[in-house]
Amino acid sequence: MTQSTISAETGPADRPSRLRLAYDDLVAFTTRVFTAHGMSGERARTAATALVYGDLTGVTSHGLTNLTRLYLKLFADGRVKPDARPRVLADRGAAVLQDADQGLGLWVAAEAMTLAADRAADHGVGLVSVKNSTHIGCAGYHAGLAADRQMIGLIASNCGRQRIIRPPGAAVTMLGTNPLSLAAPAGPGHHPFVLDMSTTVVPTGRVRAQARAGLPAPEGWLENDRGEPVTDPAAFDRGEAHLMWLGGRPETGAYKGYGLGLLVEILGALLPGAGHGPEPAALAGDGGPSGRDDDIGFVALAIAPGTLRPIEEFAADARGLFGTLLAAPPVDPDGQVSYPGWHEAERAARHLGTGVPVTPGLYGELTAVGRDLGITPPTPLREES
Amino acid sequence: MTQSTISAETGPADRPSRLRLAYDDLVAFTTRVFTAHGMSGERARTAATALVYGDLTGVTSHGLTNLTRLYLKLFADGRVKPDARPRVLADRGAAVLQDADQGLGLWVAAEAMTLAADRAADHGVGLVSVKNSTHIGCAGYHAGLAADRQMIGLIASNCGRQRIIRPPGAAVTMLGTNPLSLAAPAGPGHHPFVLDMSTTVVPTGRVRAQARAGLPAPEGWLENDRGEPVTDPAAFDRGEAHLMWLGGRPETGAYKGYGLGLLVEILGALLPGAGHGPEPAALAGDGGPSGRDDDIGFVALAIAPGTLRPIEEFAADARGLFGTLLAAPPVDPDGQVSYPGWHEAERAARHLGTGVPVTPGLYGELTAVGRDLGITPPTPLREES
Numbered sequence: 147m148t149q150s151t152i153s154a155e156t157g158p159a160d161r162p163s164r165l166r167l168a169y170d171d172l173v174a175f176t177t178r179v180f181t182a183h184g185m186s187g188e189r190a191r192t193a194a195t196a197l198v199y200g201d202l203t204g205v206t207s208h209g210l211t212n213l214t215r216l217y218l219k220l221f222a223d224g225r226v227k228p229d230a231r232p233r234v235l236a237d238r239g240a241a242v243l244q245d246a247d248q249g250l251g252l253w254v255a256a257e258a259m260t261l262a263a264d265r266a267a268d269h270g271v272g273l274v275s276v277k278n279s280t281h282i283g284c285a286g287y288h289a290g291l292a293a294d295r296q297m298i299g300l301i302a303s304n305c306g307r308q309r310i311i312r313p314p315g316a317a318v319t320m321l322g323t324n325p326l327s328l329a330a331p332a333g334p335g336h337h338p339f340v341l342d343m344s345t346t347v348v349p350t351g352r353v354r355a356q357a358r359a360g361l362p363a364p365e366g367w368l369e370n371d372r373g374e375p376v377t378d379p380a381a382f383d384r385g386e387a388h389l390m391w392l393g394g395r396p397e398t399g400a401y402k403g404y405g406l407g408l409l410v411e412i413l414g415a416l417l418p419g420a421g422h423g424p425e426p427a428a429l430a431g432d433g434g435p436s437g438r439d440d441d442i443g444f445v446a447l448a449i450a451p452g453t454l455r456p457i458e459e460f461a462a463d464a465r466g467l468f469g470t471l472l473a474a475p476p477v478d479p480d481g482q483v484s485y486p487g488w489h490e491a492e493r494a495a496r497h498l499g500t501g502v503p504v505t506p507g508l509y510g511e512l513t514a515v516g517r518d519l520g521i522t523p524p525t526p527l528r529e530e531s
Numbered sequence: 532m533t534q535s536t537i538s539a540e541t542g543p544a545d546r547p548s549r550l551r552l553a554y555d556d557l558v559a560f561t562t563r564v565f566t567a568h569g570m571s572g573e574r575a576r577t578a579a580t581a582l583v584y585g586d587l588t589g590v591t592s593h594g595l596t597n598l599t600r601l602y603l604k605l606f607a608d609g610r611v612k613p614d615a616r617p618r619v620l621a622d623r624g625a626a627v628l629q630d631a632d633q634g635l636g637l638w639v640a641a642e643a644m645t646l647a648a649d650r651a652a653d654h655g656v657g658l659v660s661v662k663n664s665t666h667i668g669c670a671g672y673h674a675g676l677a678a679d680r681q682m683i684g685l686i687a688s689n690c691g692r693q694r695i696i697r698p699p700g701a702a703v704t705m706l707g708t709n710p711l712s713l714a715a716p717a718g719p720g721h722h723p724f725v726l727d728m729s730t731t732v733v734p735t736g737r738v739r740a741q742a743r744a745g746l747p748a749p750e751g752w753l754e755n756d757r758g759e760p761v762t763d764p765a766a767f768d769r770g771e772a773h774l775m776w777l778g779g780r781p782e783t784g785a786y787k788g789y790g791l792g793l794l795v796e797i798l799g800a801l802l803p804g805a806g807h808g809p810e811p812a813a814l815a816g817d818g819g820p821s822g823r824d825d826d827i828g829f830v831a832l833a834i835a836p837g838t839l840r841p842i843e844e845f846a847a848d849a850r851g852l853f854g855t856l857l858a859a860p861p862v863d864p865d866g867q868v869s870y871p872g873w874h875e876a877e878r879a880a881r882h883l884g885t886g887v888p889v890t891p892g893l894y895g896e897l898t899a900v901g902r903d904l905g906i907t908p909p910t911p912l913r914e915e916s
Contacts, residue, residue, distance in 0.1 A: 236839045240625035241655025243839040270626025271832075273656040275839060298797060316859040316868040328794045330801070339797065341790035347783055366783035371862070392777065392784050398732055398751035399777050405726035405871040406791075409713045411852070412683060412724065416715070417836055419848055424855035447656075451802055454621045454628040454660060463804055467796070470809035474701040477756070483701040486790040 165509050166501030171524035172198050175516065176210065182519040183221045184228030185250065193252035199287040201502050203490035207351040208284045214511050216281055217250070225440060226250050226280045240269035243418055244276045251282035251442060255301065258446040259288045263295050266448035277420035279442040285327035286342030286487070292448045293329040293338040296457055301327040303444035304415040307437035309423045311346050311389050311407070314400050318431035321423045322439070323349045324410035329487070333465025340487030345407040347390045353379050366394050385434045415443030501527040550894050551886030556909035557583045560901065561595065567904040568606045569613030570635065578637035584672040586887045588875035592736040593669045599896050601666055602635070610825060611635050611665045625654035628803055629661045636667035636827060640686065643831040644673045648680050651833035662805035664827045670712035671727030671872070677833045678714040678723040681842055686712040688829035689800040692822035694808045696731050696774050696792070699785050703816035706808045707824065708734045709795035714872070718850025725872030730792040732775045738764045751779050770819045800828030886912040
């Protein structure tokens with residue numbers, strides 16, 4: 147089935163009609179795509195699970211849309227090694243330094259968090275510092291692997307040498323969108339807490355999505371050289387507007403967003419000695435994005451509460467804390483107070499039952515990829531408008 | 532000398548004239564105040580150094596102004612134990628759980644970070660999780676103790692059961708301003724990186740300072756029940772305005788600020804089982820601040836790069852990264868691009884030479900405290916308008 151055979155009504159510009167694909171089918175298909183590019187079956191399945199997590203939870207900016215736009219290009223350009231042989235450069239028991247040998251970040255990060263959690267089980271805390279990685283996908287997926295083991299997991303990843311955003315008061319770009327994620331169990335019966343955020347006000351994908359949809363960028367996303375608000379999202383790629391830090395203007399915390407971006411750069415890249423945005427080449431920048439996201443650095447940190455106090459006590463405390471948040475009276479009587487990760491988990495539960503929604507455009511991309519590799523794409527369960 | 536004998540011209544409302552006191556004199560005086568309240572000399576000096584750090588670096592909201600407003604009240608009310616006997620509840624080598632026994636947080640947190648750094652020297656990473664603490668002062672001071680040892684230090688402290696801010700969409704307050712700090716060496720010749728931030732747009736002290744100065748609150752600090760901006764800072768203490776999250780409105784990242792507040796609550800309080808804001812009593816709140824900052828929880832995390840790769844390599848990389856930021860061309864030709872901690876360290880260096888600036892009002896408070904305890908306050912070096 148190709149895109150042209152799908153009868154898909156186009157909805158509003160920001161919400162085209164969607165197809166539904168079975169989660170297991172999507173993971174199996176994506177696994178085959180990665181094995182067709184030379185990865186072993188086990189690695190490919192790990193990477194596929196991490197990638198499809200974006201679509202499963204509704205974080206579509208970091209899901210299968212990146213298969214053709216990002217990951218397959220890395221394979222094509224030789225910037226990722228399917229048969230990478232990561233090496234341990236130092237091992238202190240609780241802390242490990244690794245060279246990922248240009249392995250696919252989707253797989254490398256899952257392995258790193260698993261190792262960090264193993265070490266935390268023995269030492270209370272486990273840290274795996276990684277250099278020479280590639281794009282890890284949703285940081286929250288990897289942090290969540292710790293939460294699945296009743297641990298707290300933290301992921302901080304830089305964007306290699308890619309420079310998207312300027313330090314406050316600077317005329318050149320220095321840092322990437324530098325994601326930070328923390329996951330933790332929220333107690334029996336509650337979806338885990340999963341914070342997964344860029345340290346810029348939004349990631350660049352959100353700006354471009356507004357432009358594609360013909361919608362304005364909300365005030366507070368972009369500014370021009372004089373620090374004035376810009377609401378035309380296309381101005382970003384024309385070099386006429388710059389992405390803002392979380393915190394927005396200086397008086398509302400731009401320095402905190404910048405500081406968090408640097409926190410990620412330090413923990414993710416300075417610690418292992420990975421590529422980083424603020425390198426001499428940055429000084430010659432013209433003020434716009436520059437550099438490439440090669441030699442990405444990230445840290446996987448796991449903390450095992452059950453090694454410090456009875457895990458039942460921790461779980462009961464977590465249940466109380468997050469249960470109180472969920473029980474908070476909402477301002478809107480029909481509202482539901484929640485916490486990061488809650489909506490994503492609700493969506494994932496629905497999508498496991500009804501199928502994962504995929505736009506006709508993305509389905510077309512997947513079928514084209516499958517055709518080139520001789521892999522049958524998943525058959526849609528049903529259509530949804 | 533009492534306040535009335537000081538000839539002090541009052542400057543603009545937000546910048547009254549100031550006295551200069553020698554740093555060593557201020558620390559010695561504050562040490563004697565704490566010993567007069569029953570602390571041992573060593574503990575008192577550690578706490579005094581942590582407190583005066585606020586004035587030394589210009590973070591005056593967390594400096595000696597809190598001596599009478601916060602710390603001496605805790606002593607008077609029996610909410611802090613001068614002879615506290617912290618207990619180790621669990622020790623896994625790299626990770627330690629401690630009950631601080633209501634010790635003065637200014638001292639407890641410095642001890643915790645020192646212990647975390649000791650453990651990091653052996654294991655690569657060290658984590659000390661603390662419950663039953665009191666207010667720790669500037670989180671950045673404690674994180675900086677790790678940077679002084681060529682390590683990365685992280686401090687995350689909740690505010691006990693104190694509730695200041697509402698989750699997005701909630702009609703009751705649930706969390707405190709929950710500070711998060713990361714410090715790291717920035718390479719030879721560079722001031723260390725020290726990020727020290729509340730996870731709200733500003734801490735409450737900044738709102739009240741604007742009100743005292745008769746100045747408006749910048750748009751983006753406060754909002755009313757309908758989510759509309761409020762610029763009268765006094766509206767906060769009248770219960771007519773609520774503090775906003777870092778990130779501001781929902782479309783510019785309120786959920787990230789909320790998530791960071793919860794990140795601190797999880798790492799600081801849920802991990803050790805300390806008091807936390809979201810407890811059942813919170814559900815009965817009237818929408819305004821509630822709860823007390825007792826049984827504060829915090830985490831001190833240290834990472835020792837030198838255990839994973841040659842420290843000279845790490846230092847050279849840090850020097851390159853932060854040197855590039857400092858060398859960035861500024862938008863304002865007279866500007867200086869910097870990073871969190873740089874301005875504070877510049878100020879501290881100046882104040883060590885010229886004396887620490889203290890307002891006449893604060894000097895009056897210190898002399899009054901000294902008079903009650905029979906301790907001579909520091910003699911001003913000279914006056915400054």
